[in-house]
Structure formats: structure tokens, C-alpha cells
Amino acid sequence: MTAGLARYLDVASRFQARGAASEPAWVKRVRQQGLAQFERQGLPTTRDEAWKYTPVSPIAEGHFAPVEDVGDTAALAARVEALALPGPRWVFVDGRFVPALSSVEGLPRGVTLQPLADALRDDGARLESELGQRALAEAHPFTALNAALLEDGAVLRLARGALSEVPVQLLFLTRGDAPVLASPRVVVVAEEGSEATLVETYASAGGAGPTFTNAVTEVTLGDNASLHHFRLQAEGDAALHVGGLHVRQGRDSRFASHAFALGAALARNEVHVAFAGEGGDATLNGLYVGRDAQHLDQRTALDHAVPRCSSRELYKGVLDDQSRGTFHGLVRVRKDAQRTDARQQNRNLLLSEKAQADARPQLEILADDVKCAHGAAVGRLDAQALFYLRSRGIPRDEAERLLTYAFARELVEAVPAGALRQRVEGLLARKLPGAARGGVTP
Amino acid sequence: MTTDTLQELTRRPYAAGFVSQVEAETFPPGLDEDVIRALSAKKEEPSFLLDWRLKAFRHWQTMREPTWQAVTYHPIDYQAIRYYSAPRFKPKKDSLDEVDPEILRTYEKLGIPLEEQKRLQNVAVDAVFDSVSVATTFKDKLAKAGVIFCSFSEAVREHPELVRKYLGTVVPHSDNFFAALNSAVFSDGSFVYVPKGVRCPMELSTYFRINAAETGQFERTLIVADEGAYVSYLEGCTAPQRDTNQLHAAVVELVALPGATIKYSTVQNWYPGDAEGKGGIYNFVTKRGIAHEKAKISWTQVETGSAITWKYPSVILKGDDSVGEFYSVALTNNLQQADTGTKMVHIGKNTRSTIVSKGISAGRGQNTYRGLVKVLKSAQDARNYTQCDSLLLGDKCGAHTVPYIEVKNATAQVEHEASTSKIGEDQLFYCRQRGISQEDAVSMIVNGFCRQVFKELPMEFAVEAQKLLGVSLEGSVG
Numbered sequence: 001m002t003a004g005l006a007r008y009l010d011v012a013s014r015f016q017a018r019g020a021a022s023e024p025a026w027v028k029r030v031r032q033q034g035l036a037q038f039e040r041q042g043l044p045t046t047r048d049e050a051w052k053y054t055p056v057s058p059i060a061e062g063h064f065a066p067v068e069d070v071g072d073t074a075a076l077a078a079r080v081e082a083l084a085l086p087g088p089r090w091v092f093v094d095g096r097f098v099p100a101l102s103s104v105e106g107l108p109r110g111v112t113l114q115p116l117a118d119a120l121r122d123d124g125a126r127l128e129s130e131l132g133q134r135a136l137a138e139a140h141p142f143t144a145l146n147a148a149l150l151e152d153g154a155v156l157r158l159a160r161g162a163l164s165e166v167p168v169q170l171l172f173l174t175r176g177d178a179p180v181l182a183s184p185r186v187v188v189v190a191e192e193g194s195e196a197t198l199v200e201t202y203a204s205a206g207g208a209g210p211t212f213t214n215a216v217t218e219v220t221l222g223d224n225a226s227l228h229h230f231r232l233q234a235e236g237d238a239a240l241h242v243g244g245l246h247v248r249q250g251r252d253s254r255f256a257s258h259a260f261a262l263g264a265a266l267a268r269n270e271v272h273v274a275f276a277g278e279g280g281d282a283t284l285n286g287l288y289v290g291r292d293a294q295h296l297d298q299r300t301a302l303d304h305a306v307p308r309c310s311s312r313e314l315y316k317g318v319l320d321d322q323s324r325g326t327f328h329g330l331v332r333v334r335k336d337a338q339r340t341d342a343r344q345q346n347r348n349l350l351l352s353e354k355a356q357a358d359a360r361p362q363l364e365i366l367a368d369d370v371k372c373a374h375g376a377a378v379g380r381l382d383a384q385a386l387f388y389l390r391s392r393g394i395p396r397d398e399a400e401r402l403l404t405y406a407f408a409r410e411l412v413e414a415v416p417a418g419a420l421r422q423r424v425e426g427l428l429a430r431k432l433p434g435a436a437r438g439g440v441t442p
Numbered sequence: 443m444t445t446d447t448l449q450e451l452t453r454r455p456y457a458a459g460f461v462s463q464v465e466a467e468t469f470p471p472g473l474d475e476d477v478i479r480a481l482s483a484k485k486e487e488p489s490f491l492l493d494w495r496l497k498a499f500r501h502w503q504t505m506r507e508p509t510w511q512a513v514t515y516h517p518i519d520y521q522a523i524r525y526y527s528a529p530r531f532k533p534k535k536d537s538l539d540e541v542d543p544e545i546l547r548t549y550e551k552l553g554i555p556l557e558e559q560k561r562l563q564n565v566a567v568d569a570v571f572d573s574v575s576v577a578t579t580f581k582d583k584l585a586k587a588g589v590i591f592c593s594f595s596e597a598v599r600e601h602p603e604l605v606r607k608y609l610g611t612v613v614p615h616s617d618n619f620f621a622a623l624n625s626a627v628f629s630d631g632s633f634v635y636v637p638k639g640v641r642c643p644m645e646l647s648t649y650f651r652i653n654a655a656e657t658g659q660f661e662r663t664l665i666v667a668d669e670g671a672y673v674s675y676l677e678g679c680t681a682p683q684r685d686t687n688q689l690h691a692a693v694v695e696l697v698a699l700p701g702a703t704i705k706y707s708t709v710q711n712w713y714p715g716d717a718e719g720k721g722g723i724y725n726f727v728t729k730r731g732i733a734h735e736k737a738k739i740s741w742t743q744v745e746t747g748s749a750i751t752w753k754y755p756s757v758i759l760k761g762d763d764s765v766g767e768f769y770s771v772a773l774t775n776n777l778q779q780a781d782t783g784t785k786m787v788h789i790g791k792n793t794r795s796t797i798v799s800k801g802i803s804a805g806r807g808q809n810t811y812r813g814l815v816k817v818l819k820s821a822q823d824a825r826n827y828t829q830c831d832s833l834l835l836g837d838k839c840g841a842h843t844v845p846y847i848e849v850k851n852a853t854a855q856v857e858h859e860a861s862t863s864k865i866g867e868d869q870l871f872y873c874r875q876r877g878i879s880q881e882d883a884v885s886m887i888v889n890g891f892c893r894q895v896f897k898e899l900p901m902e903f904a905v906e907a908q909k910l911l912g913v914s915l916e917g918s919v920g
Contacts, residue, residue: 350852359847368834
């Protein structure tokens with residue numbers, strides 16, 4: 001056993017030991033099983049096919065632990081104001097829900113949001129059958145670790161036909177004052193015909209030391225339900241981040257994921273979608289923007305298990321300095337999933353000599369009446385386009401910024417216009433050279 | 443198309459499945475250092491080669507069979523294989539007259555009349571029967587041009603300095619499990635050396651035949667094209683129909699020195715096993731070429747046989763301005779499994795590579811394209827274009843695409859495109875409406891799907907490949 005694994009096992013065992021005796025037995029069981037599964041799988045290495053391009057040594061070598069007490073968070077109010085959009089929002093600090101910074105006003109009827117810590121205590125009978133069903137501890141070491149450290153997070157329920165026009169926001173802040181290990185778990189259950197938008201924002205606050213966020217979100221979409229999911233990962237330079245989004249879609253349901261990976265030294269962002277009913281539709285969009293020595297790893301898996309579902313996937317990477325971007329997208333079409341329509345695109349723009357991109361678009365097709373295509377490309381800015389702009393008197397730097405921004409813009413435009421898109425543009429502005437200095441943003 | 447015609451057509455017998463009654467000298471099954479020593483002694487090899495074999499064997503013993511490929515098969519018992527089987531004849535032959543007539547008849551049945559080759563076709567053939575090379579044609583004419591084309595054993599005897607200089611430089615003895623095994627026990631194969639500035643006057647061809655039961659075939663091919671030389675090389679393979687699986691673990695090394703061009707074409711038609719997946723060849727092959735400055739290596743393969751195909755012909759684009767190409771058609775029918783693709787490793791500046799892969803799955807076949815395009819930091823302005831298309835004929839087969847793209851240089855331009863589809867009803871209808879039978883229509887569409895690859899094959903092979911494809915899957919559309 002490696003020292004890193006031993007340390008995490010020790011941290012998790014001590015965490016489990018301090019749990020209150022009054023906690024329900026099933027919660028303890030979920031944690032124990034998570035720990036056992038984590039121990040069995042161990043920390044991944046680059047010898048594992050799924051982690052071939054992403055060494056997790058910064059995670060393995062760090063001395064991270066969950067906080068026991070969040071303490072005074074009043075100083076974070078300004079930060080929350082800067083990051084949050086108008087409307088209902090829940091704020092988590094170092095993985096724990098902080099009611100004082102949160103506001104649930106404006107949640108429409110039929111939409112309920114509950115802190116996971118409360119739900120674990122009060123809603124056992126129902127939650128037991130939902131938690132850990134989409135994100136399987138036995139299938140992923142970091143999902144197992146999240147289960148072993150299960151404590152807080154959120155449960156979002158959409159009653160049948162409920163319609164939430166305002167986005168539900170979850171804001172996760174980690175404070176770099178101590179090596180925090182935050183393991184939030186979000187459970188979303190959308191009943192038949194409901195519709196909502198969920199925004200998860202990950203950001204840093206306080207000190208600049210390393211933190212480790214290991215987040216898991218599980219989504220169950222009922223028949224004809226619809227969810228727009230946004231994931232804005234903009235943590236600080238020293239942060240480490242592993243995020244897993246696991247979705248199961250019912251008949252004729254619609255799901256759209258917009259994943260923006262902007263922050264953290266090392267970030268892995270996974271999206272797994274399984275179609276369980278015919279006629280489902282999934283859109284997976286992703287933009288990763290790296291600079292300095294950032295390593296941004298995106299993994300998506302679409303499981304077309306039933307006929308007549310369609311999926312559209314577009315992931316783009318902009319990589320500057322010595323940053324490295326990785327994309328691994330799997331589309332699996334099972335035996336009986338006839339009339340599947342799946343398309344996947346991955347495009348990478350390298351802005352510097354030392355930037356790196358790895359792409360692994362992967363198709364596994366076992367049905368014959370399907371339309372499946374994927375494409376991947378790696379390149380730099382188009383020399384002709386640059387020339388065109390320069391010949392019209394636009395300086396080279398400016399031209400490069402314009403073209404870079406244009407490359408990324410497709411994914412920004414996929415965000416509905418309004419406060420949310422402005423927020424995304426604001427976050428991008430700090431990352432993309434084009435938007436930051438060139439004043440291109442409208 | 444009705445299921446009946448589909449089944450009827452996919453059940454076409456394997457035409458090359460007969461066994462020839464040739465008296466053979468074989469080793470008992472099993473593998474240890476003594477077997478390797480005996481093999482080496484039998485072939486009167488110099489000591490450097492024996493040492494190399496033993497080094498490979500010792501390394502092989504520390505290795506494990508790879509498990510990453512998307513194929514399943516019964517475990518291979520390496521101790522149950524005979525590592526040497528040779529038709530019994532006078533060891534050194536001067537002309538075809540000394541070759542066992544039964545062997546010549548075998549090649550004739552397979553459509554490779556060695557005798558007639560002399561007169562009719564401008565193709566020099568090296569025929570490998572079980573483990574040893576039995577005949578090489580057109581030697582004199584080639585010798586005049588300075589081209590060396592002979593069996594590997596002969597090369598070891600006649601040109602040890604060349605063998606020693608290049609053997610293992612592209613695929614080292616420790617490369618992978620099957621290559622290490624081959625390095626330890628390879629029995630024969632072909633050797634080609636084309637001297638500086640020479641354009642090889644004819645196509646070179648090797649025909650591989652596994653005949654004996656319980657044997658494995660482990661041949662090793664080494665092709666060296668010296669500066670500015672050009673050579674086109676073809677290989678074909680067949681084996682008798684048997685209920686048990688046989689292992690074929692070959693290694694091919696290509697060395698293209700500055701400015702040289704090597705074109706390597708394969709039509710692989712090993713016995714694929716019957717409709718229930720019984721028998722068939724396990725084809726685990728390592729093929730790799732190294733292209734120096736301004737050199738070009740082009741792989742073309744048509745893979746229709748074998749129960750399992752595991753091969754990734756690769757090009758290491760070491761020199762500046764070197765070019766790598768890979769054109770492939772892989773067909774899996776019944777219970778065949780193919781996991782094949784290529785690796786293009788861009789090291790030099792201005793290196794270019796093209797990959798065109800066409801996978802066809804029918805019956806319960808599983809077809810995987812697995813490829814790597816790697817652009818290293820040094821490969822300024824590298825360019826790659828990859829296209830892999832899959833065609834599914836039937837709802838019980840599978841097509842998988844697993845490309846790996848690794849780019850470490852911003853000036854590189856790498857593109858990958860893939861699609862999966864079936865034969866459109868509208869396409870079939872169009873042909874039927876014009877009086878073309880269902881089978882011909884399918885065959886036409888499939889051939890059209892593969893055209894980009896077939897046009898890279900030398901003419902004689904292109905015709906054979908088209909026929910082979912017809913035999914292997916006509917009418918597999920449900």
C-alpha cells in the first residue's frame with residue numbers, strides 16, 4: 001500500500017470514528033462500504049487506463065483532511081456576493097453547508113432543497129434508495145472516497161411537473177488556509193415532467209494554500225424531465241479538484257451539461273450519462289482553459305443503453321503556457337440501442353510551444369442501426385485568419401486574442417443569455433487573454 | 443435482404459482450408475532454453491543470434507500477456523506449441539525442382555504457382571511453409587540489381603553483418619510479450635535489402651502458410667531500404683481448417699534510411715474459425731517501421747482472416763520530412779475479433795502521417811480500431827490526418843474506435859474523424875432498381891467503402907483483396 005493511500009484511509013477511518021452515535025445505521029454503512037471500496041481500488045496511477053494522462057501525485061502526496069468545524073465565515077460574505085447570481089443560493093464552505101451565507105428565497109413551489117446532513121438524519125427511508133445509486137463507489141476510487149467521507153451536500157427535489165425558472169445555485173468555497181478535503185455530495189431527483197436549472201460553482205476563498213475538493217453529484221431524471229446543469233470550476237491556483245457528475249435519464253428526458261474548467265492546479269471533471277428510457281436527449285458541453293502549469297482533465301461517458309436516444313457532445317480546450325488538457329470521451333451504444341444518434345467533437349487550441357493536449361474520443365458500438373460520429377483535432381490559430389486580421393491593421397496580439405475568444409465563444413453562447421452567461425463571461429475574462437485585455441466582451 | 447440469404451452467404455466455406463500431406467520434421471511441444479538452443483543449432487546460426495534469442499527468452503519469462511486489447515480468447519498454453527516444424531527436404535536447395543512437389547501443389551492450389559511466377563508475373567515470391575522458407579523466385583534478376591531477397595535463415599548465413607546491424611533495431615527483443623516470444627523462437631521469414639539509390643525492379647512477395655497442427659508460426663521479416671531506395675513488398679497468409687487454435691506471432695521490422703520508400707502490403711487470410719468460433723488462427727503481430735530523413739513508409743493491410751487479429755503496424759517518423767501512411771481494411775465475420783490500428787510517432791520536423799481505417803463487422807464479429815498519434819516536442823509542424831469509418835452489417839456485431847492523440851508541440855495539426863453506419867436502405871434500393879442483385883449491390887457498396895484502401899494495393903493484390911472481401915461477407919446485411 002502506498003503512503004498516500006494509507007494516509008487517506010487513516011483520515012477516513014478517523015472521520016468515521018467521530019460520527020455521532022445517533023446517526024442512522026445505513027449512513028454508517030454507506031461510509032464503511034465507501035472506505036472498503038476505496039481501499040480495494042486504491043489511488044489511481046497512470047498505469048490505469050482511465051488515468052493514463054493524469055498523474056494524481058499531488059493528491060496522493062497532500063495531507064488533506066475534512067474540517068471538523070467551519071468556524072467563523074462572516075468574512076466570506078463579500079466573496080459570496082461577488083460570485084453568486086441573484087436568486088436562491090446555497091453556500092458551502094470547506095464542504096459544509098453554511099446557512100448564514102445562504103438564501104433560499106424564491107424557490108418555486110414543488111422545488112425543495114435540503115442540506116444533505118439534515119436529509120441523512122430525517123429523510124432516511126427515501127434517501128437511502130437514492131444515494132449512491134448513480135455514482136457507484138465500486139466503479140470509481142474517488143466516488144468511493146467521497147462516500148467514505150459522506151457528511152454534507154444538498155438534496156434537490158423537483159416534484160412532478162415542477163418548474164423552476166430561476167436557477168438553483170450551489171456555491172462551494174474552499175479556504176486555502178488549511179489543507180482542506182471537501183467531499184460534497186449533491187443528490188438531484190427530478191420527477192416526471194419537471195424542469196430546472198442547477199448551477200454548481202466551485203471557487204477558493206481566504207488563503208492560497210492547497211485544498212482538495214472531491215465532489216460527487218447524482219442526478220435522476222424522471223420521464224420527460226429536463227435539467228440544465230452548469231458547473232463552473234474556478235478554484236485557485238493551488239487547488240486540486242475531482243468532480244463527478246452522474247446522470248440517469250428517463251424516457252423522453254432532456255439533460256444538458258455545461259462544464260467550464262478554469263481553475264485549480266489539477267482538475268478532473270467527469271460526466272457520466274446513462275439513458276434508461278427511450279427518446280432521451282443529452283447535450284454535453286465543455287470548455288477547459290489552462291495556463292501556467294495547470295492540468296485539466298475531462299472525462300465523459302455516454303451510455304446509450306436503450307433505443308432512440310440522441311447525444312451531442314462538444315468539448316473545447318484552450319491551452320496556454322505549460323498547461324495540459326486531456327479529453328477522454330466514451331460513447332457506448334449497447335446491443336439493442338437501435339436508432340441511436342450520437343455525435344462527439346473535441347477540439348484543442350494550443351497557444352504556446354509548451355502546452356500539451358491529449359484526446360481520446362472513443363466509440364463502442366454494438367447496434368447496427370445507428371448514426372455515430374466523433375472527431376478530434378489539435379492545432380494552433382489559423383495562420384490565414386491571423387493574416388487576414390493583421391492585413392486590416394489589427395496588431396498581432398489583438399488578433400490572436402480575438403481568434404482565441406472566437407474559438408471559445410461557441411460554448412459561452414450555449415449558455416442562455418442573462419446573468420448566468422455574464423457570470424461565465426466574467427470568469428472567462430480572467431482566463432482568456434482575448435477577453436481580459438482586448439475588451440472584446442460585448 | 444432476407445436473413446436466409448444473409449446466412450447462406452456468410453457461411454461460405456474457407457477455400458484455403460485444406461491440409462497438405464507433407465512429411466515434416468517437428469520438435470516436440472514445449473519451450474525452454476534447450477528448445478531455443480536446438481532450434482538455433484538446427485539452423486546453424488552464429489552465436490550472436492543465439493545469445494539474442496536467449497536474452498529475449500529470459501526477458502519474455504518476466505513478462506505477462508497483455509490484457510488491454512478488446513478481444514477474448516482461450517488462454518494460450520505456450521508449452522503445448524511445437525516451436526519448429528519444417529517440411530523434410532534437402533536442406534539447401536538450388537532450384538524449385540528440389541522442393542517437395544506436394545508443397546508446390548499446395549501453393550498452386552492457393553493460386554501462387556511458384557513455377558509460373560518465373561515466366562508470367564513480375565513478382566518475386568518467397569514462400570514460407572510452416573516455419574521455414576521453401577522457395578524464393580527471381581533471385582538472379584534481383585541479384586543483378588543488387589537487391590537481396592531471401593529467407594531470413596539464408597540472410598543469417600550469407601549476410602550476417604546486415605542482419606546483426608539491423609535486427610531488433612526497430613522492434614527490440616523486449617518490446618512486448620509477443621514480440622519477445624518471437625525474438626526467442628522465430629524460425630524463418632523474409633529478408634530484404636535494397637542498396638543505395640536502387641529502385642527494386644519488381645514487387646517482392648512472401649506467402650505464409652501454416653500447415654502442421656499444434657505448431658505456431660513465428661516468422662520475422664526485416665526490410666532495409668538504403669538511402670534513396672524503393673521497394674514494394676507484399677505478404678499473404680493462409681492456414682488449414684482445424685478445430686484448435688493456432689498461434690501466429692510474427693514480427694516485421696522496416697528500416698527506411700534517408701530518402702528511401704518502403705511500401706508494405708498485407709492480405710491476411712488466416713483461417714478464421716468456423717461459424718461457431720471453433721478453431722482459427724490467433725494472430726498477434728508486431729509490425730513497425732522507422733523512417734529516417736525524407737523517408738516514407740506506407741502500410742496497407744486487408745485483414746479478413748484469423749479468429750483474433752492483434753496488430754498495429756506503426757511508423758516512427760524519426761527523420762525530418764519523413765512520411766508515414768496506414769491504410770487498413772479489417773473485416774470480422776462470425777465470431778472473429780479484430781483489434782487493430784496503428785501508431786504514428788512524430789519525432790522529426792515536418793513529419794506527416796495519414797491514417798485511413800475501414801472496419802467492417804458482420805455476424806457476431808467485433809472490430810476495434812486502436813490507434814495512437816503522438817507528436818513529440820521536437821516535431822515542429824507535424825501533420826496528421828486520421829479517418830476511421832466503421833460499417834456494421836447486422837445487429838449482433840460491434841464496432842469500436844479507440845484513438846489516442848497526444849500532442850506536445852503547438853505547431854502540430856492533428857485531425858481525427860470517425861463515423862459508424864450501416865448500408866443505407868436507399869443505397870440498396872438504388873442498386874436493386876437498376877437490376878443489380880442484392881448480393882452484388884452489397885458487395886459493390888462494401889467495395890466502395892474500402893476503395894480508398896484498395897487503391898493503395900498493388901494491382902494483383904487489389905483484385906485478390908476484393909474477391910476475398912466478397913467471399914468473406916457477401917450479403918451480410920440484415
